[in-house]
Structure formats: C-alpha cells, structure tokens
Amino acid sequence: MIEDKLKELYQEFLLKHSKAPLYYGKLPVFTHHAEGFNPICGDAITVYLNLEGRQIKAVSFESASCSICNASASMMLQEINLKALNQVLQYYSSFETLLINEEFSEEVVNLSEEFEAFLGLSKFPARKACALLPWETLKKALK
Amino acid sequence: MLTFDFITLLIYIVHLILQILSIFFVLCVKTMFSVESVRSDFPILSSEVNGKSLIYLDNAATAQKPDCVIQAVNQYYRKENSNIHRGVFYLSEQATTAYESTRDLVADFLSAEKSSEIIFCKGVTEGINLVANGFSRSILKEGDEVLISEMEHHANIVPWQIACGQTGAILKIIPVLEEGSLDMDAYKSLLSEKTKLVAIVHVSNALGTINPVKEMIALAHAQDIPVLVDGAQSAPHMEIDVQDLDCDFFVASGHKLFAPTGVGMLYGKESWLERLPPYQSGGDMIEKVDFGGTTYKGLPGKFEAGTPNISGVIGLRSAIHYLNDLDRFGASTHEQSLLGKATAALNEIDGLRIIGTTRNKASVVSFVFDEIHAHDVGTFLDAGGISVRTGHHCTMPLLKRFKVPATARASFSFYNNESDVNALIEALHKMKVFFG
Numbered sequence: 281m282i283e284d285k286l287k288e289l290y291q292e293f294l295l296k297h298s299k300a301p302l303y304y305g306k307l308p309v310f311t312h313h314a315e316g317f318n319p320i321c322g323d324a325i326t327v328y329l330n331l332e333g334r335q336i337k338a339v340s341f342e343s344a345s346c347s348i349c350n351a352s353a354s355m356m357l358q359e360i361n362l363k364a365l366n367q368v369l370q371y372y373s374s375f376e377t378l379l380i381n382e383e384f385s386e387e388v389v390n391l392s393e394e395f396e397a398f399l400g401l402s403k404f405p406a407r408k409a410c411a412l413l414p415w416e417t418l419k420k421a422l423k
Numbered sequence: 424m425l426t427f428d429f430i431t432l433l434i435y436i437v438h439l440i441l442q443i444l445s446i447f448f449v450l451c452v453k454t455m456f457s458v459e460s461v462r463s464d465f466p467i468l469s470s471e472v473n474g475k476s477l478i479y480l481d482n483a484a485t486a487q488k489p490d491c492v493i494q495a496v497n498q499y500y501r502k503e504n505s506n507i508h509r510g511v512f513y514l515s516e517q518a519t520t521a522y523e524s525t526r527d528l529v530a531d532f533l534s535a536e537k538s539s540e541i542i543f544c545k546g547v548t549e550g551i552n553l554v555a556n557g558f559s560r561s562i563l564k565e566g567d568e569v570l571i572s573e574m575e576h577h578a579n580i581v582p583w584q585i586a587c588g589q590t591g592a593i594l595k596i597i598p599v600l601e602e603g604s605l606d607m608d609a610y611k612s613l614l615s616e617k618t619k620l621v622a623i624v625h626v627s628n629a630l631g632t633i634n635p636v637k638e639m640i641a642l643a644h645a646q647d648i649p650v651l652v653d654g655a656q657s658a659p660h661m662e663i664d665v666q667d668l669d670c671d672f673f674v675a676s677g678h679k680l681f682a683p684t685g686v687g688m689l690y691g692k693e694s695w696l697e698r699l700p701p702y703q704s705g706g707d708m709i710e711k712v713d714f715g716g717t718t719y720k721g722l723p724g725k726f727e728a729g730t731p732n733i734s735g736v737i738g739l740r741s742a743i744h745y746l747n748d749l750d751r752f753g754a755s756t757h758e759q760s761l762l763g764k765a766t767a768a769l770n771e772i773d774g775l776r777i778i779g780t781t782r783n784k785a786s787v788v789s790f791v792f793d794e795i796h797a798h799d800v801g802t803f804l805d806a807g808g809i810s811v812r813t814g815h816h817c818t819m820p821l822l823k824r825f826k827v828p829a830t831a832r833a834s835f836s837f838y839n840n841e842s843d844v845n846a847l848i849e850a851l852h853k854m855k856v857f858f859g
C-alpha cells in the first residue's frame with residue numbers, strides 16, 4: 281500500500297532524472313539566472329538561461345536539493361529548452377494546474393507525458409513545494 | 424598514610440550509605456523508571472500513521488503530552504475557566520491560585536531563588552525577544568557587543584540581529600568545531616569589556632551537543648558580563664539548577680517539556696529583571712494608569728501584559744508534576760542508552776555521516792547521506808510510520824558551517840524504546856536499497 285505509493289512517487293525515471301539530471305552545471309554564458317530556496321526543507325537551486333530575444337537558447341541548473349526537486353528541474357529544462365518565452369509561461373501554468381488538480385487533464389496536455397509521474401505527489405502534499413521550486417525559480421529568473 | 428586510608432574509607436562508606444538511601448528514596452517516593460510504563464501515559468503513542476504504529480522521533484521539535492496534561496487542560500475549560508488577577512468571585516480566585524502556584528512550581532523546577540523571577544511567556548522565542556527588546560532599549564549602545572554562537576537556533580540569532588541593528592551594537596559569533604562543540608579558546612578571546620551579553624544554547628537542537636554553560640558563565644562573570652541560556656533542549660533532558668549555573672537568564676518552552684504549546688518560562692535574576700523595561704504593555708502589567716503618567720507593577724507582573732495563556736500554564740503545572748514524579752535519572756540513563764545504540768547502528772550504514780560527534784550529547788542525532796537528500800529520507804521514513812525532522816532545524820548558519828543543505832534528525836525522549844531505534848535503522852537499510 282504505502283510502499284506502492286512510494287514507488288509511484290519515485291517512479292523509475294523520476295529517480296533517473298534526479299540521479300543523472302539533464303542540464304546540470306553552470307552555463308558558460310547566460311543572460312538570466314535566479315536562486316530559489318525552500319526554507320522548510322533547505323532545498324536550494326539556481327537556474328541559468330541564455331536568451332536571444334524571446335527565445336531560449338540554452339538552459340542549466342545547479343542545486344543542493346532532494347530528488348523530487350532535482351528531477352523536476354531536469355524535466356522542466358528539457359521541456360522549455362529552445363522554446364519561446366510565451367510557451368514557457370504556458371508550461372508553468374500547466375505544471376501548477378497538474379499539481380493542484382492532481383490529474384493529467386486536457387488543461388495540461390501541452391506537457392509531455394513523462395510529467396504524469398508527478399501525480400504520485402498527490403499522496404505526499406508536503407513534497408509538492410519541492411517539485412514547484414524549479415518552476416518558481418525559472419519564473420523569478422525571467423522577471 | 425594511615426589517616427589518608429581512613430579518610431578514603433570514610434568517604435567510601437558515606438558514599439555507599441548515600442547510594443543506598445537514594446535507591447531507597449526512588450523505591451519509596453518515585454517508581455523506578457520503566458519505559459513501558461511511561462509509554463502508557465502518552466495516549467498518542469498507541470496511534471497509527473500510514474497504517475503503521477507511530478514511531479515518534481521528533482521530540483526535539485515538540486514532545487508528546489501525557490494524559491494528565493491533556494486532562495488538566497480539559498478540566499480547566501470544563502470546570503474552572505475564568506480570567507486571573509481580576510474577579511473576586513470563586514472561579515477567578517481558583518484560576519489565579521492555580522496560575523500563581525505554577526509559578527512557584529516552575530521556580531522549584533528550575534531551582535530559582537524566588538518565584539517572582541519566573542515570567543510566563545509563549546516559549547523560548549518570546550522569552551529571548553523579551554530580553555533582547557529590553558537590552559536594545561536600555562543597555563546596548565553603539566560599539567557594544569553581543570556574543571552568540573554558530574550553533575544557535577534562529578530564535579537566539581534574529582532577535583539579537585535586530586537589537587544590534589537598532590543600537591549599533593555588533594553581533595559576535597563563537598565558532599563551532601568539526602565535532603560539533605564550541606571553540607572555547609575562541610570564546611575566551613571574544614569576551615571583552617565591549618561584551619554586554621552572552622546568549623548561548625545549552626543543548627543544540629540540531630547536533631545534540633551539550634555546551635559547558637556553567638564554565639562559560641563563570642568566564643563571562645569574571646568580566647561582569649551577563650549570560651542568557653537557551654534551555655529549550657536542555658530542560659527536557661536534564662535537571663536544571665539556575666542558581667548552580669549562575670545564569671542571569673534561562674528560557675524554556677513548555678511544549679518541549681510535555682506541556683501544551685504557547686506557554687513557556689523565562690527565568691531572570693531579580694536584579695536584571697528590575698533593570699529591564701517592560702516588554703509588552705497594557706492590562707495586568709500596570710499599577711495605576713493615569714493620563715498624567717502610568718506606573719507599572721513590580722515583578723513578575725511587569726512583564727506579563729494582557730490575559731496570559733492560563734490553560735497552558737495549568738497544563739504546564741501538570742507536566743511539571745509529571746516530571747517531578749518521574750525517576751529523571753533513570754529516564755536520562757534510558758535516553759542515553761537509546762542514543763548510544765542509535766549512534767552505533769547509524770555508523771554501520773554505508774554512505775551515512777553523523778553531524779555532531781562530540782562525546783557530551785543529549786539524545787539527538789543528526790545525519791546525512793552522500794547520495795540521498797534528507798527530505799527523501801524523511802518521506803521514506805514517514806511511509807513507515809517513523810516521524811523524524813528533516814531540514815535545517817532553524818539553524819541555517821550551523822548547517823552552512825557543516826556545508827550541508829539539510830540533515831535528517833532523530834531525537835529521542837524517555838518514552839521511546841529500543842524497538843523505535845530498531846525500526847529506524849531497519850527502515851534506513853530498506854531505503855538504501857530503494858534509492859540504490
């Protein structure tokens with residue numbers, strides 16, 4: 281029961297993304313960056329973006345964070361890399377909606393299917409903040 | 424030679440007699456400590472979390488409440504509720520008596536000289552704010568120094584940052600050594616004629632380290648510097664004697680002492696409490712209010728404005744009675760044995776590192792994994808019904824010093840048993856496989 285819920289939460293590729301996250305490290309050249317911090321658990325993350333006009337050209341992050349936060353950052357950057365800024369903001373609200381509604385509905389279909397993994401968080405509400413932190417930091421970087 | 428042997432023998436005999444007397448005392452007056460018997464005093468320990476029986480290892484954050492405390496609060500609201508220091512009617516007099524007799528009880532509990540040296544407050548945070556506020560309004564001047572340590576809880580950092588910000592005083596920090604103890608040489612050299620106060624944690628909530636506060640107080644007093652001791656974590660684990668420590672202020676929170684939340688105690692030496700201005704103001708703390716000028720009550724009323732947490736104080740009274748009836752020596756020996764077992768077993772786990780390895784520790788153990796973040800540890804353990812704290816434990820500068828973003832922390836109370844320790848260790852082994 282609860283073990284299954286744990287497995288759901290830490291689905292294979294969530295673990296994979298957190299063990300070998302994509303886009304990890306500091307970009308040699310970047311135009312935007314921000315630090316995010318979750319004071320409750322101590323997760324800390326920095327997101328780097330290189331923009332040309334309203335187009336994302338390169339992304340990366342560095343962190344001292346839990347697996348959920350790292351996986352979320354890795355998947356987020358994969359999703360937004362090389363996209364236009366207005367699309368990025370749509371992704372952001374889709375991801376928020378996914379966490380709030382706890383279902384992979386019509387409203388969030390622009391996110392790739394991989395994101396279904398985050399539905400496992402519905403049983404662990406305290407961990408939603410971990411998944412959201414990279415996205416909030418992204419938003420901060422773009423301000 | 425002969426006289427020497429005779430004296431040794433005499434000391435030995437006296438010692439033996441005292442020991443027999445103390446065992447006799449424990450047997451007659453208190454029941455000897457038995458973990459299974461105390462467990463039955465705490466109703467929550469028989470509840471379930473995630474379908475598993477609760478294993479509560481977050482006692483440093485807040486302690487569970489014995490049934491007598493829950494009943495006392497319940498009884499107060501059912502039969503005794505009324506405000507204190509006001510009405511002349513029966514209930515109010517009863518409530519006032521209960522409230523004020525708790526002050527006497529707390530004074531005894533901390534071995535204070537006078538009950539008027541005990542101020543009820545919300546807890547450690549408010550107690551420290553009261554003192555910091557008083558110091559910033561009446562003592563601290565530009566260029567003065569306040570000395571705290573790198574292992575303080577935010578409650579003993581931020582009020583001093585604010586007090587220093589308001590007065591131009593400077594906050595100085597005693598560094599922490601690698602094993603989690605204070606750098607005493609640095610402490611000695613940081614004390615100077617500029618130091619106006621030392622504010623120091625007795626037992627670290629993040630590491631468990633027991634600081635040599637008595638020695639530190641003596642060193643500070645040698646230069647006429649007052650000392651505040653944050654007793655949030657020491658009062659639950661050891662008997663406190665403020666006169667023996669000779670501290671100028673001592674603060675503790677009721678909720679960590681098996682009493683309700685929102686009530687705590689500040690002890691201050693009479694001379695210091697007299698010197699500090701009132702903290703909050705309004706009803707109850709006044710003697711006479713007139714638009715031409717108002718006069719304040721003497722101690723302790725001067726520092727207790729407004730209707731206090733009466734039910735909390737009533738709960739605290741019951742908690743202290745509970746502790747007074749407990750064989751505290753037996754309880755603390757039991758806690759130390761849990762700490763020893765947990766520490767040994769944790770050290771066996773590959774990739775796990777204990778933060779805070781000094782020998783003199785209360786039953787608190789903080790640890791990190793090379794590969795697994797503390798937050799994931801917390802979620803995994805919770806799934807098995809085990810409550811531990813994960814994060815920075817309100818000691819961010821300390822974690823920065825150890826270069827870790829967060830730790831998992833197990834803190835044991837006297838009602839924890841060996842099977843709690845075993846469950847923790849087993850779950851951690853399972854977790855390693857899970858995340859492996």
Ligand SMILES: Cc1ncc(COP(=O)(O)O)c(C=O)c1O
Nearest residue numbers: 546547548576578628653655676
């Ligand atoms: C060492 C220490 N100081 C201060 C506090 C603050 O206590 P309270 O939140 O009860 O005011 C705590 C509580 O965690 C603590 O452990």
